[in-house]
Amino acid sequence: xxxxxxxxxxxxxxxxxLAPVGFSWTTLFFGFFPALFRGDLKWAAIQFxxxxxxxxxxxxxxxxxxxxxxxxxxxxxxxxAAAGSGNLDFxxxxxxxxxxxxxx
Numbered sequence: 001x002x003x004x005x006x007x008x009x010x011x012x013x014x015x016x017x018l019a020p021v022g023f024s025w026t027t028l029f030f031g032f033f034p035a036l037f038r039g040d041l042k043w044a045a046i047q048f049x050x051x052x053x054x055x056x057x058x059x060x061x062x063x064x065x066x067x068x069x070x071x072x073x074x075x076x077x078x079x080x081a082a083a084g085s086g087n088l089d090f091x092x093x094x095x096x097x098x099x100x101x102x103x104x
Contacts, residue, residue, distance in 0.1 A: 003020075003021075003022065003054045004020070004086040004087045004090055005018055005020045005021065005085075005086055006018070006019050006020075006021060006071070006081050006082075006085045006086040006088070006091055006099070007019075007021045007078065007081065007082040007085035007086070008071075008074050008079040008082070009079065009080060009082055009102055010077070010078055010079050010080075010082055010087075011078070011080060011102065012042075012078060014021065016082075017046070017074060019070055019074060020067050020069050021047070021067055021068075021071070021086070021090065021091040021094050021095070022064045022067060022094050023063060023064060023067070024062070024064075024066045024067045025063070025097055027047075027059060027062050027063045027066045027067075028059055028060070028063035031047060031048070031051050031056065031059050031062075032044045032045075032047035032048040032051060034066070034099065035047055035066065035070070038070065040070055040073065042073070043066065043069060043070065043073075044082065047059075047062055047066075055076040067094075068094060069097070071091070071095050071099070072095060072097070075097070075099065075100060080099075080101060080102045081099050081100065081101050081102065082101075082102055083101055083102060083104055088101065
């Protein structure tokens with residue numbers, strides 16, 4: 001199994017973020033904390049509420065979904081992947097959409 005981390009950059013603000021692709025081991029073991037530390041407050045709150053309601057069992061679902069959700073939210077906020085930051089074909093297949101790339 002390939003492990004890929006993409007570097008995303010917002011062309012308007014210059015802010016950069018790292019986004020792992022695929023299964024989220026950190027979400028499996030630490031629940032909503034990875035989302036919180038990434039500054040993804042929306043998904044951190046959703047994961048926290050669902051973890052409380054399901055006694056932590058929702059982490060077993062989110063560990064398969066969270067990295068893809070994070071990447072989709074970054075793209076929605078205008079971030080683009082830096083060229084050469086990772087295997088974009090693999091990442092696009094995992095996320096289920098074409099990942100925009102910063103022009104060179």
